Amino acid sequence: MGTFFGVSQEVLDSVWNNLTAPDGNSVTYISMEIGGDRDVFAPVKRYLLKNNIQGSPDFKLNAYIQSFLHGPVKIPNYSGGLGILAGDTLKSFADLKTPVASVSLLYRKGYFSQLVDLQLGQVSWATAWEPENTPSLYRVQDKNDPEKPLLIKVPFCGRYKNEADAYAHLWIKMEINEDLDFFVPQIMLDYSIPETPLWIRDAAHHLYDSSSEKVKATQRLLLGAGVIPAMKALGITSKTLHLNEQHGVVVALSLIAEKLSEKYGENSIHRATDDEIINITDEVAQNIVYTIHTPVKAGHDRFDKSIYDQLGHNFCVRILNLLAEDNEYGDKYNFTRMAMRINRATNSVSRLHKKVTQKQFPEYSEKIKAITNGVHHRTWTSEAKSELYDSYSELNNWRHDPSVFVNASFLLSNDNFREHFERAMLEDNTELITYINDMLLYHRKQMQETWIDPPNYLSQIDEKEAFFRPGIYTIGFARRFSTYKRADLIFDDIDALVEPIIENNYPVQIVYSGKAHPADEPGKLLIKSIIDIQDDLYHKSKGLAKLVFIPGYDMFIAKLMVAGVHAWLNCPKRPLEASGTSGMKAAMNGIPNISIMDGWWVEGYHGGQTGWKFGYEDPIESVSLSEHPNELLYVEDSTSFYKIFPEILNQFYDEALRPQYIDKCIMNLALNCSIFNTHRMASEYIERYELDLPPELNQRIDKLRALYDSDPDLPI
Numbered sequence: 001m002g003t004f005f006g007v008s009q010e011v012l013d014s015v016w017n018n019l020t021a022p023d024g025n026s027v028t029y030i031s032m033e034i035g036g037d038r039d040v041f042a043p044v045k046r047y048l049l050k051n052n053i054q055g056s057p058d059f060k061l062n063a064y065i066q067s068f069l070h071g072p073v074k075i076p077n078y079s080g081g082l083g084i085l086a087g088d089t090l091k092s093f094a095d096l097k098t099p100v101a102s103v104s105l106l107y108r109k110g111y112f113s114q115l116v117d118l119q120l121g122q123v124s125w126a127t128a129w130e131p132e133n134t135p136s137l138y139r140v141q142d143k144n145d146p147e148k149p150l151l152i153k154v155p156f157c158g159r160y161k162n163e164a165d166a167y168a169h170l171w172i173k174m175e176i177n178e179d180l181d182f183f184v185p186q187i188m189l190d191y192s193i194p195e196t197p198l199w200i201r202d203a204a205h206h207l208y209d210s211s212s213e214k215v216k217a218t219q220r221l222l223l224g225a226g227v228i229p230a231m232k233a234l235g236i237t238s239k240t241l242h243l244n245e246q247h248g249v250v251v252a253l254s255l256i257a258e259k260l261s262e263k264y265g266e267n268s269i270h271r272a273t274d275d276e277i278i279n280i281t282d283e284v285a286q287n288i289v290y291t292i293h294t295p296v297k298a299g300h301d302r303f304d305k306s307i308y309d310q311l312g313h314n315f316c317v318r319i320l321n322l323l324a325e326d327n328e329y330g331d332k333y334n335f336t337r338m339a340m341r342i343n344r345a346t347n348s349v350s351r352l353h354k355k356v357t358q359k360q361f362p363e364y365s366e367k368i369k370a371i372t373n374g375v376h377h378r379t380w381t382s383e384a385k386s387e388l389y390d391s392y393s394e395l396n397n398w399r400h401d402p403s404v405f406v407n408a409s410f411l412l413s414n415d416n417f418r419e420h421f422e423r424a425m426l427e428d429n430t431e432l433i434t435y436i437n438d439m440l441l442y443h444r445k446q447m448q449e450t451w452i453d454p455p456n457y458l459s460q461i462d463e464k465e466a467f468f469r470p471g472i473y474t475i476g477f478a479r480r481f482s483t484y485k486r487a488d489l490i491f492d493d494i495d496a497l498v499e500p501i502i503e504n505n506y507p508v509q510i511v512y513s514g515k516a517h518p519a520d521e522p523g524k525l526l527i528k529s530i531i532d533i534q535d536d537l538y539h540k541s542k543g544l545a546k547l548v549f550i551p552g553y554d555m556f557i558a559k560l561m562v563a564g565v566h567a568w569l570n571c572p573k574r575p576l577e578a579s580g581t582s583g584m585k586a587a588m589n590g591i592p593n594i595s596i597m598d599g600w601w602v603e604g605y606h607g608g609q610t611g612w613k614f615g616y617e618d619p620i621e622s623v624s625l626s627e628h629p630n631e632l633l634y635v636e637d638s639t640s641f642y643k644i645f646p647e648i649l650n651q652f653y654d655e656a657l658r659p660q661y662i663d664k665c666i667m668n669l670a671l672n673c674s675i676f677n678t679h680r681m682a683s684e685y686i687e688r689y690e691l692d693l694p695p696e697l698n699q700r701i702d703k704l705r706a707l708y709d710s711d712p713d714l715p716i
């Protein structure tokens with residue numbers, strides 16, 4: 001008997017047959033991080049619970065069932081938006097039965113765990129976890145010696161002078177869809193094994209370890225150089241490789257090396273002329289689809305050439321000299337530019353981001369298109385809202401086909417639905433508030449029993465006043481803390497913020513969460529400043545405005561927050577938020593956004609039908625891309641927020657106006673759930689992949705595509 005993976009043998013065979021077929025009619029999706037915590041989406045567990053399967057007399061099967069029901073739920077291999085997007089995308093590919101595999105890295109110490117201390121701000125430490133015990137993860141064993149894990153050799157960068165070969169085990173996470181009739185395998189390279197040289201192993205522990213430039217560059221190699229050996233070891237034949245950000249672009253160098261040796265013979269690749277290399281590069285480009293995710297400079301990899309003298313081989317350095325020149329810095333390689341160069345399709349992640357990317361890379365302007373991001377609607381819809389959507393025939397089949405949400409506009413005038421929506425919203429709000437109040441109690445205890453000084457002012461004041469209450473207007477903000485996201489924007493002038501609160505006696509609860517990269521000092525200062533504001537805000541508002549910070553932001557907290565608040569706040573400096581996805585998660589729950597006109601919100605705002613906008617909106621100038629503290633437009637954009645804030649509060653609290661608030665909620669379902677989901681996004685990508693698909697799948701994709709075109713200029 002073989003191992004049971006959660007799908008039938010038939011499904012297993014058919015998926016592998018597709019991925020390993022000689023025609024290469026599949027895609028391999030390459031990403032530095034993938035978010036897939038099981039406490040927000042776990043189809044196999046759901047299936048077991050739904051069918052009341054609690055165990056089995058078969059010893060092996062029972063162990064399997066127990067691990068799914070009670071095993072670890074976290075896979076801490078993501079840091080934020082990029083990884084969550086990758087996970088959501090793969091889930092939609094699985095739902096749409098599209099032949100896709102993915103390659104990423106396995107980080108045995110995760111990203112990092114966050115503790116927040118009132119005095120110290122963010123404190124971080126390694127997140128130890130055990131892939132061995134994590135359900136849905138399997139290590140690939142050696143066919144010839146099933147007792148042993150399969151060992152693959154990864155030549156660092158070039159194919160010759162292999163003095164720095166690394167070795168890896170392969171893990172597969174099965175991203176199984178809800179019908180358990182298709183899956184997308186996520187292949188993760190695990191370099192933390194004795195065969196791999198210590199310096200390479202050390203660089204593989206933490207996602208985005210930036211302790212040195214060399215470690216950072218090594219991580220990019222671990223991903224990029226590992227793709228082809230991993231695919232070959234498993235027999236995966238995908239003709240199309242999708243780079244989710246440029247982190248894995250070194251895969252292109254392996255392909256170039258391979259093609260050169262095919263064409264000119266094993267030993268002649270050093271003799272290839274520059275022109276020959278360029279020609280081969282153009283051939284390789286035909287296999288690559290690339291998505292760029294940010295205009296922010298820190299997101300564009302540049303490495304000192306000297307690092308590649310140490311890491312790469314002569315051949316690799318030669319190709320980098322041809323393809324990765326940096327226009328600004330002669331002593332650096334620019335990997336973003338290289339990724340821009342070597343692909344057949346470049347995608348930005350929203351319409352506005354397309355314009356910005358075209359400005360940043362004018363020489364590639366023609367081929368840059370937009371495919372606006374989305375979120376996996378099933379992952380991010382709360383239980384209460386799912387139950388609501390299940391109850392109305394207008395939204396029939398929403399789990400499989402989010403395009404049915406367009407019918408939500410027919411529910412605007414349905415009083416039953418409106419009441420039911422309010423109940424579901426209160427339920428979600430109560431769940432979030434229970435979590436927060438439990439946290440405050442726990443912090444109070446911690447404060448009394450340990451040296452830790454918890455991050456919330458509320459855990460230090462009189463107990464009666466200290467807690468949050470359900471039904472009170474709750475605003476949420478949670479994302480990575482980096483300066484351009486301006487987490488503290490609305491607190492720029494606390495007096496102005498609390499004015500409408502005091503004047504109308506409207507209580508407000510504000511919930512913050514998020515991590516700063518451990519090396520990002522200004523980001524960490526922002527967290528500290530949010531903690532420091534709490535006291536002032538509380539007193540200036542006469543106790544009406546309460547602000548808490550939830551440490552340890554992850555997918556679970558994200559889901560609790562996006563569903564449990566009454567408004568989702570987004571205040572980046574325009575146009576630096578290329579898309580943003582947490583606002584879409586709120587929309588999946590009918591929660592309106594209050595946002596700067598940046599990223600996806602330019603497309604999701606719909607003239608105010610779905611929420612509010614504020615802040616700078618004029619044309620993009622070159623200074624717009626600056627992250628200099630003096631150019632972050634704090635005063636302009638916060639003033640703009642204070643102007644709309646009274647109206648926002650009135651709509652929520654004034655009974656005569658409240659229906660307008662509920663209209664906005666419902667219009668989020670109609671206009672945003674239907675569009676900003678990864679099913680629609682995946683459909684646009686599938687078109688770009690040029691896959692040959694069965695007619696019934698093409699029909700599903702056409703239906704999703706018919707609702708939206710992220711790039712209206714695109715000739716279809």
Ligand SMILES: *Cc1c(COP(=O)(O)O)cnc(C)c1O
Binds near residue numbers: 480553582585
């Ligand atoms: C969705 C999500 C993000 C990304 O949110 P943005 O709005 O794109 O910044 C980051 N972290 C977690 C845990 C998330 O769930």
